[in-house]
Amino acid sequence: xxxxxxxxxxxxxxxxxxxxxxxxxxxxxxxxxxxxxxxxxxxxxxxxxxxxxxxxxxxxxxxxxxxxxxxxxxxxxxxxxxxxxxxxxxxxxxxxxxxxxxxxxxxxxxxxxxxxxxxxxxxxxxxxxxxxxxxxxxxxxxxxxxxxxxxxxxxxxxxxxxxxxxxxxxxxxxxxxxxxxxxxxxxxxxxxxxxxxxxxxxxxxxxxxxxxxxxxxxxxxxxxxxxxxxxxxxxxxxxxxxxxxxxxxxxxxxxxxxxxxxxxxxxxxxxxxxxxxxxxxxxxxxxxx
Ligand SMILES: Nc1ncnc2c1ncn2[C@@H]1O[C@H](COP(=O)(O)OP(=O)(O)OP(=O)(O)O)[C@@H](O)[C@H]1O
Numbered sequence: 001x002x003x004x005x006x007x008x009x010x011x012x013x014x015x016x017x018x019x020x021x022x023x024x025x026x027x028x029x030x031x032x033x034x035x036x037x038x039x040x041x042x043x044x045x046x047x048x049x050x051x052x053x054x055x056x057x058x059x060x061x062x063x064x065x066x067x068x069x070x071x072x073x074x075x076x077x078x079x080x081x082x083x084x085x086x087x088x089x090x091x092x093x094x095x096x097x098x099x100x101x102x103x104x105x106x107x108x109x110x111x112x113x114x115x116x117x118x119x120x121x122x123x124x125x126x127x128x129x130x131x132x133x134x135x136x137x138x139x140x141x142x143x144x145x146x147x148x149x150x151x152x153x154x155x156x157x158x159x160x161x162x163x164x165x166x167x168x169x170x171x172x173x174x175x176x177x178x179x180x181x182x183x184x185x186x187x188x189x190x191x192x193x194x195x196x197x198x199x200x201x202x203x204x205x206x207x208x209x210x211x212x213x214x215x216x217x218x219x220x221x222x223x224x225x226x227x228x229x230x231x232x233x234x235x236x237x238x239x240x241x242x243x244x245x246x247x248x249x250x251x252x253x254x255x256x257x258x259x260x261x262x263x264x265x266x267x268x269x270x271x272x273x274x275x276x277x278x279x280x281x282x283x284x285x286x287x288x289x
Contacts, residue, residue, distance in 0.1 A: 001032050001066060001067040001086065001087075001165045001166050001197075001198050002029065002030065002031060002032040002065075002067065002198075003029070003030040003053055003064065003065070003066050003166065003198065003200075004028075004029045004030075004064070004065040005026050005027055005028050005029075005049075005052070005062070005063075005064050006027055006062050006063050006064070006065070007025045007026070007027055007061065007062035007063075008023055008025070008026045008027070008049075008052060008059045008061070008062035008063065008064055009021065009023050009024055009025050009026070009059060009060050009061040009062055010022050010023040010048055010052070010057055010059055010060050011060045012048075014060060021222060022045050022048040022222050023045050023048055023049060023052075023059075023222045023223075024221075024222045024223050025061075025062065025223075026049065026062075026222075026223065026224055027062075028217065028224055028227060030198060030200065030215070030217075031198075031215070032198055033196045033197070033198055034198060034199075034214045034215050035188075035189075035192055035198075035199045035200075035201065035212055035213050035214050035215070036198070036199070036200050036201070036213060036214070036215045036216070036217060037201050037202075037203055037208070037209040037212070037213035037215070037216045037217070037230065038050060038200060038201070038202045038203075038216075038217050038219060039202075039203060039204070039206070039209060039216055039217070039218050039219070039245060040218055040219030040220055040225070040243070040245070041220070041243070041244040041245070042204075044219040044220050044221060044222070045219045045221070045222040045223075046170075046202045046219050047092065047170055047202060048222075049217075049219060050089075050168050050170060050200055050202055051089075052064045052071060053066055053087055053089075053166065053168055053200065054080075054083065054084055054087040054088075054089045054166075054168060055071050055075065055079075055080035055083050055084065055087075056089070058071055058072065058073055058075055058080075059071065059072060059073055060073060061073065066083060066086075066087060066166065067086065067165065067166075069082070069083045071083065085114050085162065085164075086164055086165045086166060087164055087165070087166040087167075087168065088110075088159035088160070088162050088164035088166070088167050088168070089159065089167075089168040089169075089170070090152070090155050090156050090159050090167075090168070090169045090170065090172055091155070091170055092170040092171045092174070092202075094148075094151040094152045094154070094155035095143075095144070095151055097155050097158070098143035098144070098151060098154060098155060098158075099143075100143065101142060102139065102140050102141065102142065102143070103129075103134070103138050103139050103140070103141055103142075103143050103146070103154050104122075104125060104139040104140060106143050106154060106155075106158050107125055107128060107129070107139075107154065107157045107158045107161050108121045108122060108125065108158075108161065109158060110158055110159070110161055110162040111161050111162055114162065121161065124161060125139065125161075128157040128160055128161055129157055131157070131160070131187060131190075131191075132153040132154070132156050132157045132160070132187060133153055133183050133187070134150060134153050134154060134157065138150065138154075148175050149175070149176050149177070149180050152172065152176070152184075153184075156169075156172070156184070156187070160191065163195070164197065165197050165198065166197060166198045166199075166200070167188075167191075167197055167198070167199045167200070168199075168200045168201075168202075169188070169199070169200070169201050169202070170202045171202055171203060171204070172184055172188070172201060172203075173185065173203070173205065173208060174204075174205075181205075181208070185208065185211050185212050188201075188212060189212060201213065206245070206246060206247060206248040207248040207249065207250070209230055209248070210230065210234070210248045210250070210251065213230045214229065214230060215227070215228065215229055215230060216228070216229075216230045216233045218233065218240070218243060218245065220243050225239075225243055226239060226240075226243070234247055234248075234251055237255055253279070254278060254279065257279055
């Protein structure tokens with residue numbers, strides 16, 4: 001599903017002394033079927049931007065089109081409910097979206113609500129919890145007795161149960177250990193490969209961007225400061241740094257070697273394996289590295 005923002009502005013607490021404009025006439029397109037990373041410093045408007053895609057926020061001005069559906073300042077609740085059947089969101093704090101008595105009930109809540117039979121959706125639960133890496137023994141526990149990482153996995157399972165065409169994840173790997181991070185990234189990559197859905201990830205983790213995203217959008221002060229293929233964004237190290245961001249460590253190493261040797265990298269490689277090959281190639285070109 002393609003997502004188009006057209007002059008989308010959003011103001012929190014409009015017409016109050018605490019009014020805060022968080023988006024300024026944002027216009028951009030997220031192509032269908034891509035994995036898009038939304039990056040930027042804290043407070044730059046990332047969460048505000050993505051919350052428009054599932055109608056959690058409606059623009060104060062302008063509009064957002066998600067596939068065939070449009071969200072504008074006048075969009076009704078009923079239309080937003082319909083939109084959410086296709087657009088799943090995993091929140092920054094997963095405890096905000098878990099509310100049932102048991103993990104299983106939480107996972108099946110969305111599809112049940114959308115009209116799927118309990119029998120049908122329950123058949124999917126073992127596959128879902130296996131995919132997100134949760135133990136089956138947790139299914140009948142309260143979601144509030146889970147660890148932070150387990151809660152996030154349960155929240156992801158509940159959203160995947162809806163089989164959404166657009167999946168939004170706000171900081172999906174924050175507070176996970178390195179192995180947990182890698183597992184979530186691999187799950188998302190595999191799900192994307194199978195379903196070809198559009199995935200939007202808000203993240204501070206530049207390694208994660210390099211690992212998974214095909215496109216990146218850099219937010220700054222409620223506006224889009226940079227956008228394009230992730231590789232093109234990483235090629236502009238100076239601009240990223242001016243926006244308070246940095247290259248992922250492995251690309252910083254490549255950048256350093258490139259400057260030291262004067263050997264340009266014909267194209268920047270985002271996978272560690274390719275990066276290692278490029279470092280080796282540059283070492284052959286210059287024995288001083
Ligand atoms: N509920 C709210 N009420 C008032 N202002 C808000 C609210 N939520 C966010 N803001 C403000 O809107 C701006 C954008 O916030 P937003 O949460 O979208 O940023 P972000 O880039 O996602 O930040 P972070 O990386 O810290 O999560 C910030 O200045 C923030 O203080």
